[in-house]
Every structure is written in structure tokens, then in C-alpha cells.
Amino acid sequence: MSSYCLGVDIGGTKVAAGLVDECGTIRHRTRRDTPDRSRSPQVVEDTIVDAVEELLEVAREEDARVEAIGVGAAGFVGADRATVVFAPHLSWRDEPLQQGLTQRVGLPICVDNDANAAAWAEYCFGAAREETHLVMITLGTGIGGAIVTNGALQRGRFGIAGEFGHMQIVPDGMRCECGNRGCWEQYASGNALVREARALIEARSPVSHDLSARLGGDPSALVGPLITEAARDGDPTARELLTEIGQWLGVGLANLAAAIDPGLFVIGGGVSAAGELLLAPARESFRRRLPGRGYRPEAQIVVAELGPDAGLIGAADLARTSL
Amino acid sequence: MSSYCLGVDIGGTKVAAGLVDECGTIRHRTRRDTPDRSRSPQVVEDTIVDAVEELLEVAREEDARVEAIGVGAAGFVGADRATVVFAPHLSWRDEPLQQGLTQRVGLPICVDNDANAAAWAEYCFGAAREETHLVMITLGTGIGGAIVTNGALQRGRFGIAGEFGHMQIVPDGMRCECGNRGCWEQYASGNALVREARALIEARSPVSHDLSARLGGDPSALVGPLITEAARDGDPTARELLTEIGQWLGVGLANLAAAIDPGLFVIGGGVSAAGELLLAPARESFRRRLPGRGYRPEAQIVVAELGPDAGLIGAADLARTSL
Numbered sequence: 001m002s003s004y005c006l007g008v009d010i011g012g013t014k015v016a017a018g019l020v021d022e023c024g025t026i027r028h029r030t031r032r033d034t035p036d037r038s039r040s041p042q043v044v045e046d047t048i049v050d051a052v053e054e055l056l057e058v059a060r061e062e063d064a065r066v067e068a069i070g071v072g073a074a075g076f077v078g079a080d081r082a083t084v085v086f087a088p089h090l091s092w093r094d095e096p097l098q099q100g101l102t103q104r105v106g107l108p109i110c111v112d113n114d115a116n117a118a119a120w121a122e123y124c125f126g127a128a129r130e131e132t133h134l135v136m137i138t139l140g141t142g143i144g145g146a147i148v149t150n151g152a153l154q155r156g157r158f159g160i161a162g163e164f165g166h167m168q169i170v171p172d173g174m175r176c177e178c179g180n181r182g183c184w185e186q187y188a189s190g191n192a193l194v195r196e197a198r199a200l201i202e203a204r205s206p207v208s209h210d211l212s213a214r215l216g217g218d219p220s221a222l223v224g225p226l227i228t229e230a231a232r233d234g235d236p237t238a239r240e241l242l243t244e245i246g247q248w249l250g251v252g253l254a255n256l257a258a259a260i261d262p263g264l265f266v267i268g269g270g271v272s273a274a275g276e277l278l279l280a281p282a283r284e285s286f287r288r289r290l291p292g293r294g295y296r297p298e299a300q301i302v303v304a305e306l307g308p309d310a311g312l313i314g315a316a317d318l319a320r321t322s323l
Numbered sequence: 324m325s326s327y328c329l330g331v332d333i334g335g336t337k338v339a340a341g342l343v344d345e346c347g348t349i350r351h352r353t354r355r356d357t358p359d360r361s362r363s364p365q366v367v368e369d370t371i372v373d374a375v376e377e378l379l380e381v382a383r384e385e386d387a388r389v390e391a392i393g394v395g396a397a398g399f400v401g402a403d404r405a406t407v408v409f410a411p412h413l414s415w416r417d418e419p420l421q422q423g424l425t426q427r428v429g430l431p432i433c434v435d436n437d438a439n440a441a442a443w444a445e446y447c448f449g450a451a452r453e454e455t456h457l458v459m460i461t462l463g464t465g466i467g468g469a470i471v472t473n474g475a476l477q478r479g480r481f482g483i484a485g486e487f488g489h490m491q492i493v494p495d496g497m498r499c500e501c502g503n504r505g506c507w508e509q510y511a512s513g514n515a516l517v518r519e520a521r522a523l524i525e526a527r528s529p530v531s532h533d534l535s536a537r538l539g540g541d542p543s544a545l546v547g548p549l550i551t552e553a554a555r556d557g558d559p560t561a562r563e564l565l566t567e568i569g570q571w572l573g574v575g576l577a578n579l580a581a582a583i584d585p586g587l588f589v590i591g592g593g594v595s596a597a598g599e600l601l602l603a604p605a606r607e608s609f610r611r612r613l614p615g616r617g618y619r620p621e622a623q624i625v626v627a628e629l630g631p632d633a634g635l636i637g638a639a640d641l642a643r644t645s646l
Contacts (some may be wrong), residue, residue, distance in 0.1 A: 004557075053426070076615060076619055085619055086615055086618040086619060124370065132480070133479060147582075149472075149479075154472060155584070156456060156583060157455070157585055157586035157587075157622070159584070159617055161583055162582065162584075163615070164583075166581045166583050166615075167578040167582060168492065168574060168577065171574070179616075180614070183614075185458065203586055226409060251491060251494070254491065255490040255491060256582065258486040258488075258489045259468075259470075259484065259485065259486070259487055259579065259583070260470075260479060260583070261481055261482070261485075261486075263481070290508075291501050291503070292409055292489075292501070295399070295409040295416065296408055296409060296483055297480075299480070
């Protein structure tokens with residue numbers, strides 16, 4: 001009889017769920033759109049339960065056992081791993097998610113931050129399989145992150161460690177949605193990449209010709225993957241934009257190396273699809289700033305291996321581990 | 324029969340050693356000047372052995388047992404807790420300190436970073452007795468630091484975690500001795516305090532009159548404690564200088580809260596003697612920048628309790644713990 005754990009990854013735009021085996025392989029999967037944030041918190045919970053019930057039915061049909069459910073959520077998850085303290089994209093505040101879901105689906109449930117779940121997956125089954133001390137950076141619209149030390153997730157005193165994107169790296173810098181200025185994610189994220197490209201295009205800069213042509217007259221078509229594609233095709237402007245993002249990425253990684261001293265940085269999230277176009281300048285910038293460089297061992301910087309499935313796989317495995 | 328551990332704290336200017344009991348009390352102490360860094364590494368080791376032998380003799384005289392020796396050193400200590408990887412103030416590089424000392428004194432020896440030792444002392448016997456997750460900041464000429472999570476020191480993959488002073492907080496900022504620019508310790512340390520005061524005095528600024536008068540014509544008398552004393556006496560310029568240092572301190576603490584999420588920051592080192600003159604502006608700056616402020620619990624910021632003895636006490640207790 002097969003034994004699965006069920007992983008759920010709740011992001012700002014989609015809810016992904018899957019049945020995951022002990023080797024981190026997703027055997028069945030489903031997805032839903034995340035309800036609009038103007039809807040009540042209950043609607044998100046209904047969406048999760050709907051996806052979970054679909055997969056429990058699949059497991060019943062193949063006579064498999066589902067041991068537990070792990071939920072990774074884009075937000076602050078309390079140290080109790082039961083409550084979502086704050087999730088701006090899901091209009092949750094002090095939401096007792098574990099309690100609500102347990103009552104409705106009758107299985108053990110673990111709640112964690114989505115970047116924690118992704119880091120755990122990369123540690124168990126992905127790019128960090130051979131490393132005990134890693135820092136995960138998820139480069140999406142913003143920057144998420146997580147810390148694994150001696151094989152254990154470091155959640156912090158209140159459960160909110162790893163919010164690297166809001167470390168200030170530029171005094172009086174760009175305004176961030178968090179209310180501060182100069183946050184790292186304003187300089188090294190998908191949003192930063194698109195913002196800089198848009199500035200060139202709107203100014204009708206001659207260097208933005210290639211990017212503009214790719215939009216086909218539709219400004220909303222300007223997204224990170226389009227810039228990455230242009231860079232891969234050799235557009236020097238797109239390459240420069242990715243180089244700048246990478247250089248700022250390296251600044252923050254050097255700061256994290258000074259504070260936390262991991263053996264490995266795993267770079268995930270949508271922007272990491274740019275691969276070496278991003279990581280080569282990040283490594284150079286990192287090495288130029290690492291305190292004690294030349295007098296100490298240096299952390300490696302690699303791309304995540306599990307892609308967008310990492311959160312789902314990690315959430316499921318964290319639930320299994322906690323049994 | 325009394326049981327002690329022997330703690331040694333090796334700083335850039337002095338070597339402090341003491342016999343420490345199980346309650347963290349120093350029963351006997353001695354000190355030596357740190358040999359000039361132009362001397363060979365062996366000379367520092369000789370100085371340590373000399374101080375240790377003096378205290379072992381004291382223990383013999385009162386018929387007490389010395390269980391182990393803990394050494395806290397101002398430098399990068401390897402994850403093996405035996406080797407000093409790099410200590411610019413002691414001209415050590417890959418120095419096998421544990422091995423050298425063990426052969427000469429015949430007792431178990433633990434080597435650790437001095438800020439790790441201080442944090443451990445504050446956690447066991449000082450300001451962080453009731454906290455499981457703390458970040459220690461030692462504000463001296465530079466900024467040192469350490470992380471305790473769930474009651475365990477976090478040394479990092481290579482033993483070099485907690486080098487907070489070299490996190491870059493100002494792009495293209497002030498030059499730092501580490502070779503980088505814009506390091507936190509260039510803005511929030513004793514060196515920064517003295518540098519800013521000196522700039523005013525050398526420019527013969529009218530606002531520096533009180534500080535100048537305290538020097539008695541000797542520019543080398545300008546040290547941190549003199550500025551703190553002027554601030555305590557009400558000199559508005561000295562207060563402003565400490566306020567600025569405190570504000571920059573708060574910037575870095577908010578960054579560390581985002582990344583590590585401790586329950587408590589313990590501020591030690593010489594500059595922390597300024598107390599609320601430093602901490603009040605630090606707390607205000609911290610609260611203004613903390614990501615998710617108002618939607619999350621907040622770390623407390625307090626002054627260390629054990630003063631300059633913390634490193635010695637912590638080194639001794641770490642040796643006891645490792646037995």
C-alpha cells in the first residue's frame with residue numbers, strides 16, 4: 001500500500017497541491033486559482049479544502065494512504081506552525097489555518113512559510129542534498145528566503161526568520177510595499193527587473209528597441225521571462241538588466257554570508273530561470289564583498305533544482321517529518 | 324572540592340583570564356597585555372600559557388580542580404573549534420591553537436570566537452537568561468556578534484557566523500579596514516563615534532566646543548568614553564553623535580530581525596556603556612524599519628549585563644559544556 005503526504009503551496013496567484021511520496025516525487029497534482037484578496041479568508045480555506053478533497057479521492061481510488069497534509073503559505077507563519085500571522089496577499093491576519101483545516105479534512109496538518117517549504121525540499125531532494133548549512137533565496141516578484149542549519153529549518157523566535165527581501169541595503173532608497181525604503185527586493189527581484197526595463201521602454205531609449213519589439217505593442221506583455229528570453233537571444237540591454245539584478249543579489253548574499261555563514265546559497269523562484277546570466281554577476285559581486293575573502297572558505301551559489309514544485313514537495317515532506 | 328573552568332579572552336589589546344565557577348562567577352582573575360601584532364604567533368601563545376599557569380597555581384593552592392580551559396579569540400575560529408582561521412589583530416592564520424595549548428597545559432581546551440563566548444555568557448548568566456533566541460552585538464572599535472537559537476550557538480558552516488559588522492548597509496559608503504565600503508561598523512561603532520567627533524573638532528566647529536575643552540589640548544584623549552561622559556553631562560553635540568550611532572545601530576538590527584528573527588538583541592561592548600543615550604534612538608530606528616511592524620511580535624533590545632567579563636565567563640562555560 002502506497003503512503004503519501006499531501007502538499008499544498010498557497011501563493012498570491014495559485015494554489016498548487018500534490019500527493020508526494022517518500023522520495024519527494026509528486027505522484028498526482030492539481031491546482032486552483034488563489035481567490036482575489038478582496039474575498040474573505042474563508043474563501044481561501046474553501047479553495048484549499050476543495051483541492052485536498054480531489055487528491056484524497058485520487059488516493060482512495062488507488063488504495064493509497066495519505067499520512068498528513070503540509071501547507072506552505074506566502075506569509076508570516078507563527079512559531080506554533082499553526083497560525084498565519086500575516087499574509088498580505090491572502091488577506092489573512094492571525095488566521096488559525098491548522099485548526100480550521102484539521103476540522104474539515106480530519107488529517108494531521110502542518111503549516112509553514114512557503115520559502116521554508118521550498119528550502120526543505122531543496123535540502124532533502126534538490127540542489128542542497130549534500131549540504132548541512134544552506135540559505136535559500138526565492139527570487140520572484142519579491143525575495144523570500146529560508147535558513148537550514150545542521151539539517152534543521154531555522155524559523156526564528158516568532159517563526160518569521162528568512163524575510164531577507166526587506167533587509168535595507170540602500171539608505172533612503174526605492175520605496176517598498178512594506179513601507180520602508182531601500183529594501184533588497186527593490187533591487188534584486190523580478191519586480192526590479194521589470195521596473196528597470198519598463199523605464200527604458202517608456203523613455204523610448206534606443207537601447208530598448210529589442211525589448212519593445214517583443215511586446216508587440218502590448219505594455220502588459222513586459223514580464224520577467226520575456227526579458228530573460230531576450231537576454232538569452234543576445235540582446236545586450238536585457239543582459240545588462242540581468243547583470244545589475246545579479247550584482248545586487250551578490251550584495252545581499254555577502255551580507256547573509258557575514259551573518260549566517262552557510263555552505264551553500266540555493267537561488268530559486270522565477271527569476272532564477274535566467275541561470276548564469278544572473279548567477280555569474282552575482283558570484284562576482286559576492287566575492288568582491290565577502291568579509292575576510294581570501295582568508296576563509298566561501299559558500300557556493302547555485303540554482304535550485306526543483307523549480308516551482310519545491311514549495312509543494314517541501315510542505316508535504318515537512319508534514320511527514322513532523323509525524 | 325571546588326570545580327572551576329578556566330576562561331581566557333584574547334582581545335587586540337589585552338589577554339584576560341579567570342577561574343570561573345558553575346554559576347558564572349569569576350573567583351580569581353589575571354591579565355596580560357596582548358603582544359604587539361608584529362611579534363610571532365608563538366608569543367601570543369606564550370602569553371596565554373603564562374596567564375593559565377598562574378591561575379592553575381592559584382587553584383592548586385586552594386585545592387580546587389580545573390576541569391577544562393575555554394579560549395575566546397577575536398578572530399575567525401574554524402567550525403572544528405580548534406583552529407583560528409584568521410585573526411588580523413593577532414597575526415594568526417590557520418593557527419592550530421587548541422593543539423598547541425593542549426600539549427603545553429595538559430587539559431581539555433575549547434577555542435571559540437570572542438563574541439560567541441560573550442553571547443553564551445549573557446545567555447547563561449546575563450541579560451538573555453530568559454530567552455532562547457538571541458542575537459548579541461558587541462559594539463567596540465568595530466561590531467562583533469553571535470547568534471543563539473534554541474539555546475545553541477549558531478557558528479555557521481565554516482565557524483564564522485555573526486560577522487555582522489561587515490554587512491554592507493551603504494553602497495559606495497565609507498571605506499572599511501576589511502577592504503569593502505559601507506560596512507555597518509563604519510556607521511555604528513566606537514570607531515565611527517570617535518571619527519565623527521574628531522571631524523567636528525578638527526574643523527573647529529562651534530558645536531564641538533565642549534568636547535574640545537575636555538581634551539585638554541591632547542587630541543589622542545578623544546575616545547568613546549569621553550564622548551559618552553560629555554553626553555551624560557548634557558553636551559548636545561555628544562548626544563547627537565550617540566543618537567546617530569544609535570540610529571545606524573537600529574538599521575542593522577532591523578535587517579538582522581528580518582533575517583534571523585530573534586526574541587532579544589543584547590548590546591554589549593564598550594559603546595553600550597552609553598545605555599539609553601544609544602538604545603533609545605536605536606529602538607526608534609529599529610521600529611521604523613522592522614518588516615511587518617505592527618503585524619508581528621517584536622524583538623526587545625537591551626544592554627548586556629556582564630560587561631567586559633562576558634567573553635571570559637562564556638569561554639569558561641563553553642569549555643564546561645563541551646566536557
